[in-house]
Amino acid sequence: MKFPRPLLLLGIGLALGLVAGVWIQHRWPLGRVRDELSVNHQRAPLAPADLARLPPERRLVLVCVGQSNAANYGEPRAAAGANVYAFADDQIFTAIDPLPGGDGYGGSVWTRLGAKLALSTKADAIVFAVVAEGSTRVADWAPGGRCHERLVRTLHQLRSAGLPADFVLWQQGEQEGRGAAVSGHDYARDLAAVHHTTRQFFPAATFLVAQSTFGAGTALNEQVRLAQAAAGRQPGAGVGPDVDRLGEAYRRDGIHFNARGLSAAADLWFDALRVPLARRASPTPSP
Numbered sequence: 001m002k003f004p005r006p007l008l009l010l011g012i013g014l015a016l017g018l019v020a021g022v023w024i025q026h027r028w029p030l031g032r033v034r035d036e037l038s039v040n041h042q043r044a045p046l047a048p049a050d051l052a053r054l055p056p057e058r059r060l061v062l063v064c065v066g067q068s069n070a071a072n073y074g075e076p077r078a079a080a081g082a083n084v085y086a087f088a089d090d091q092i093f094t095a096i097d098p099l100p101g102g103d104g105y106g107g108s109v110w111t112r113l114g115a116k117l118a119l120s121t122k123a124d125a126i127v128f129a130v131v132a133e134g135s136t137r138v139a140d141w142a143p144g145g146r147c148h149e150r151l152v153r154t155l156h157q158l159r160s161a162g163l164p165a166d167f168v169l170w171q172q173g174e175q176e177g178r179g180a181a182v183s184g185h186d187y188a189r190d191l192a193a194v195h196h197t198t199r200q201f202f203p204a205a206t207f208l209v210a211q212s213t214f215g216a217g218t219a220l221n222e223q224v225r226l227a228q229a230a231a232g233r234q235p236g237a238g239v240g241p242d243v244d245r246l247g248e249a250y251r252r253d254g255i256h257f258n259a260r261g262l263s264a265a266a267d268l269w270f271d272a273l274r275v276p277l278a279r280r281a282s283p284t285p286s287p
Contacts, residue, residue: 009203029085030066030162039098041088041100042093043095044085046112047091048161049161050128051085051092052162056075058123058241059163060117060121060123060127061087061165062110062165062166063128063131063158063168063198063205064102064130064131065260066136066141066212068132068174069212070108071098072098072099072107072108073104074108074261075107077096077097077107077111078097078262079140080095080110080114080126081118083124084111084126085128086099086117086129087127087129087163088101090098090157090160095111099111100130101129101131101132104134106256107257107259109257112266120270126158129165131147131150132171133147137176138176138190141172142197143197155198158201164205165202167208167276168205169240170209170210170231170240173187173210173224173225174212177213177218177224177225178218178221184223184227185203187223187224187228192231195237205266206237207232207238208272209229209237209242211228211229211241211242211244214244214247215254216255220244238272246268254257
């Protein structure tokens with residue numbers, strides 16, 4: 001059966017349009033356009049200098065570094081509430097998802113953690129400086145990596161603003177965790193280099209390392225997990241939460257956290273911070 005030429009051309013055009021539509025939706029989802037348009041980082045009614053004037057014991061500064069689960073890939077968004085802020089590009093913002101400094105357009109662990117810290121500590125200001133990007137490897141953040149200068153720039157800006165970090169929270173490892181042949185030695189070397197970078201700026205900050213390698217349907221890379229745990233036992237560091245405990249029920253897509261996962265991850269980070277925060281609140285008296 002021979003179709004008229006106009007109908008044949010129309011059919012080809014419709015087929016090509018369908019293919020193009022699927023491709024565009026995959027490469028540039030309409031949901032992402034919606035999310036991009038709805039991002040509105042709100043400047044806080046104070047400047048870094050205002051926070052810098054607070055006594056150190058009344059201020060808590062946390063630098064959050066890593067990949068997507070340290071950024072804004074969770075669902076849903078949240079606001080941390082009063083006295084919780086985000087620092088980015090020498091400015092202070094209210095801590096409302098998505099937090100500046102991390103890519104992604106969804107929710108974060110840090111708004112939930114900030115709310116818990118605001119209620120449980122005597123700090124007048126909780127400040128998060130997020131430096132995180134999805135799908136990055138530890139080597140990307142180490143010297144020579146493509147994200148290293150971005151980390152250094154944020155650390156430099158905090159120091160120049162008079163806001164020294166009290167904690168660096170490392171949440172990364174899913175990218176390597178999916179690779180069965182990834183070397184724990186390589187991971188440990190690069191993570192030590194990241195830690196060294198942060199200590200150059202803030203030698204008194206505690207570097208807390210999460211065990212974070214989970215991907216649904218993929219066996220956990222035990223070498224990477226062991227490297228993360230060992231990094232938390234180094235001088236100036238601390239063992240962070242084991243977020244690999246949060247399985248598929250806590251993930252919206254097999255990797256990134258859903259509402260239950262964001263809350264549970266914040267609880268785990270809060271528990272990991274309890275002891276170092278208690279030490280900070282009750283320093284050992286000088287002999």
